[in-house]
Amino acid sequence: MAQRNTLQYIILGLLSQAPRTGYELTQDFAHEIGEFWQAQHSQIYPLLGKMEAQGLIAHTVEVTGTKLEKKRYRNTAEGQAVLTAWVGSPTPTMATTKDEFVLKLYFVQRADDTRLPGMIKEQLRIHREWLQHLEARRQLLFADPDAASQQFGHYLILDHALTRERQYVQWLEEQLARLPHN
Template sequence: MAQRNLLPFILLGLIEQSPKTGYDLKKEFETEIGEFWSVKHSQIYSELKRLVASEQIVSETGYFGNKIEKTYYKITNKGKETLETWKYSYDKQLVVNKDEFVLKLYFIKDKNDPRLKDLLNEQLLLHKNKLNHLNERMKKLFSDTKEIDDNYGHYLILDHAIRRENEYASWLEEAIGFLAK
């Protein structure tokens, strides 16, 4: 089954928060959204054109406080309706996780395969680095309960990511320990 294109909804949600430029949106994917969703820079601009064409957002180009011409995107009522409909729809299927590391493991048949130890150790390093990053983000963004209350969904996503990375790192450490026996 083909996966649904969720990029328009992400862009509508980000633009609904405040008018943004394509560059602003790209930065969101490099920081907050990038913790759980990735997209290519070119996809953002293609989707913005489609959203303008479908009248879900409007664009305004001009000089805003500096000498650089910028194009800001704002959500329309039609865009708000689309976003609200999506927010209250529920998917009845789990999304398949495409994980190249897991795919490589699938094709390793022998626990003595020389690639296995390096593969597991490299993944452990990556997941521990990711865990450290997520913990730093949690401290920076949610150091008190008011910040949690003001953006509870984001807090839950970050908490979930930290738990996921903890579990993944523990599983890798266990697998590495099993190889040592």
């Protein structure tokens, strides 16, 4: 969706945890919070420049080896304030669910459509796999019960994603079982 500057706030949020380079931010989007938002480096680098021009972040240069320059960004006081304001501000808009599978279902008119079992089984495979991935991440990050209180927000949204995926898998299983002659 074309939301208002959401990526900018996410970057401020990540930088508030620890200063990062553009590359490290890209890695975070690929692995750490890829479950909740995606962004490529081609979007991140220009945005970092723009945010710096606006005074939200600032960078220092680190030299690795003899030549390689890394720009490590951190929030300015203003950036930190903008982040805090965003988190505390109302979120009146709901998530826009753009689930292509669900849309395809919409255009299946009859319960005995022969495509349905295959479609549902494919989604079951995908969502079960994802559920396993999320469970592995919870095991990895929050096996230690203290970790949950240290990064409460992270724990919360991982729990939310797990709940959602379990529900999705269960729903798919129920619908598959309910189909005629399956």
